[in-house]
Amino acid sequence: MEKFDAIVIGSGQGGTPLAKKLAGKGRKTAIIEQRYIGGTCINDGCTPTKTMIASAKVAHTVAHSEKWGITTPGFTVDLPFIIARKNDIVLRFRNSAAKGLTQTPGLTVIYGSAAFSGEKIITVTSSDGGEQQLTAPLIFINTGAAPHIPNIPGLEEVPWLTSTTLLDEVTLPQDLIILGGSYIALEMGQLYQRLGSNVTIVETSPQLVSKEDPDVAAVIRNFLEEEGIRIYTGATTTGIQPTTAGIQLNLITGDTHTSITGSHILLATGRTPATAALQLQNTGVTTDERGYIQVNDQLETSVPGIYALGDVKGGPAFTHISYNDHLLLYKNLFENANLSVLDRQVPYCMFTDPQLGRIGITAHTATREGIPVKIACLGMDKVARAIETGTTTGFMKAIVHAHTGQILGAAIIGTEGGEIMSVLQMAMAGGVTATQLRGMIFAHPLYTESLNNLFMTLEK
Known part of the structure; x- marks a missing residue:
């Protein structure tokens, strides 16, 4: 030894x-x-x-x-x-x-x-x-x-992929069904839709990215659907079976029974x-x-x-x-x-396009815990840099303590959303308040410059 x-x-x-x-x-x-x-x-x-x-x-x-x-x-x-x-x-x-x-x-x-x-x-x-x-x-x-392999009747009868094995497939899946609706699933879904696959996402929770606020999830769903991705939420997969047309999934959404067919299945149901x-x-x-x-x-x-x-x-x-x-x-x-x-802080970024940058608590968490907050929100269609580059999907949102002005959390959906979030993360770490950011000088015309306008919304 x-x-x-x-x-x-x-x-x-x-x-x-x-x-x-x-x-x-x-x-x-x-x-x-x-x-x-x-x-x-x-x-x-x-x-x-x-x-x-x-x-x-x-x-x-x-x-x-x-x-x-x-x-x-x-x-x-x-x-x-x-x-x-x-x-x-x-x-x-x-x-x-x-x-x-x-x-x-x-x-x-x-x-x-x-x-x-x-x-x-x-x-x-x-x-x-x-x-x-x-x-x-x-x-x-x-x-x-x-990757977690879910216990679904019939799964053992069909070939399936994980986020590890899919990355080595040199033939593009024609019709890719993704089980899961969180960060890995959405990144992979948009990736393969843009490369030419027909992507369908099946999520058991009522919304995509279930840990995020509903308005965040709604915007993400909207831009993915605009790119042609089919999305089922609140959907339970009751069985999987091979057919002459490919791989069939049987779903229950509410009281509705649905069957969908794809050429490939990606399991993105957690780790x-x-x-x-x-x-x-x-x-x-x-x-x-x-x-x-x-x-x-x-x-x-x-x-x-x-x-x-x-x-x-x-x-x-x-x-x-x-x-x-x-x-x-x-x-x-x-x-x-x-x-x-x-x-410690726990920042993270989902690398869809546009990105989701996240730090701190959500508005839902603040309500649940009884924290007095104000919500600052600014659409990316009001951000000069986003208008100039033609990338106006998304919004900036910050959770601000109603009494101290301290920034408690933020969600940024937009081009380079993770970078903008990181500026707010540093403000949170340094105790820089929403009022201070509202009046701070940022280089024009950065995306970050619109933090001025974001915190001006608190005055309305």
Whole structure:
């Protein structure tokens, strides 16, 4: 058994920088990776999807170029080229991350599947069946999550895709049915609709992106439907079956029974934590009923010295949260920072076109919790930059404390909505009030300049 000072299981966006920092502090460290260095973000998530979304954006712009006075005779979509471009960028990022690990003194990279065989004993099984045992007083679990496969009658009888496998399909799905109506589903739906698929989205909740305010969900639904995507909400899939025409889904929406047929099905119904293979019962680390590792507000599990970071612990499943997890752990362990996950902001962005940038609480949350607020709202059709660029879909919305003027949350639907949201995030962090932003000088004619006008709506 090889002894280390620290072991990191999983090389995602939290595990990789943490392992490097641990080794940099003189700790003999091992990082174990079952598949590819870089985790979901680089290999299956952010990097490949945003690369392909860029291609879809170009296709959409060319298809509607007459809107800007440009006439094109036509165009073709070269999906194999798009996939190859995506793969090249993924490989570049992955190799860079792997090089950073292997060149770190005091850090050992081990490929294989990790499982606990004792409280702080890990057995790693390599692809050829070989085994080695490791132990360390500090263990960090960063194994992430994988696409959830729902229990639907007949699903086992048809081929289906996930957000991982779809990205390697070099033949464009003719009629793509997507089960799920949240961030991954909507990004993928618009992406493939723009590349030429006929997309149908089926969501069980009454609205898309169920965690967002209804007005946000309504605008998103509207622009997706305007692009030709069919959307069913409040729809339960009762069965799936192969037919001569393709794959048939049987739905119930209210009292209505409907059948729809597609050539492909994408399962985008959430994520499942990658904990089953860890054999956590051998170490006493507790999980919830869905398999997510339970941690305290400083990311320590039920076993002292064992921590979890990233998607495997539940909570906000975003790359930037995983990265922040590693900073919290490092600062608490080596700088006595006493940081807590309860104190941090959770910004996020959905990369549809236009984007949804989100920070802080929603209006619905404010009402539910009895927080006195004012709502500032400004349509993108009132934003000079949006009018000039011909991208007026969406709105800016901010939740402002009625008494202090502090910004409590924001939703920005619009071109570069995530960037505009980030300005409001910094204002929230710095205690800059709505009144101050209303009078602040921004460069003209940025999208952000219209924050002046957004907060002027509070005066009406």
